[in-house]
Amino acid sequence: MRGSGAYAGKYAAAVAGYRVGPDYIEAHRTFVAVSADEQGGRILGFYSLVLAPPELDLLFVADEAQGRGLGRLLVAHMESEARAAGLDRVEVVSHVPSQDFYHRVGAVRTGTAPANPPAVPWDRPTFEFRISAG
Numbered sequence: 001m002r003g004s005g006a007y008a009g010k011y012a013a014a015v016a017g018y019r020v021g022p023d024y025i026e027a028h029r030t031f032v033a034v035s036a037d038e039q040g041g042r043i044l045g046f047y048s049l050v051l052a053p054p055e056l057d058l059l060f061v062a063d064e065a066q067g068r069g070l071g072r073l074l075v076a077h078m079e080s081e082a083r084a085a086g087l088d089r090v091e092v093v094s095h096v097p098s099q100d101f102y103h104r105v106g107a108v109r110t111g112t113a114p115a116n117p118p119a120v121p122w123d124r125p126t127f128e129f130r131i132s133a134g
Contacts, residue, residue: 033045091127109127
């Protein structure tokens with residue numbers, strides 16, 4: 001996550017203290033996409049789904065895996081998990097450079113989350129995935 005090009009430069013502070021470790025994974029429904037290679041697989045992406053209140057807390061795709069549809073697959077998996085959990089919507093507070101991605105995968109813009117200095121000194125767009133019963 002910290003090595004992501006999306007969090008380089010001025011955006012580095014947003015993930016500088018963030019840690020996705022055993023306690024985070026135990027507290028959140030976290031799903032990982034792993035490569036099927038001879039080194040036993042590398043993490044290519046992951047997301048976390050918080051059930052109450054419904055939120056896509058994290059969604060990351062490694063720089064080298066971007067542009068191949070993995071983010072779209074992770075979103076489809078999240079929607080399936082949300083549907084199975086009985087959710088009808090999932091909120092996302094987006095990283096500014098990721099807002100076009102969320103729009104492309106069907107999220108609806110709902111507003112703006114205010115800055116939260118010092119880690120996030122800029123406003124962030126908020127989106128909502130509307131989960132269809134199906």
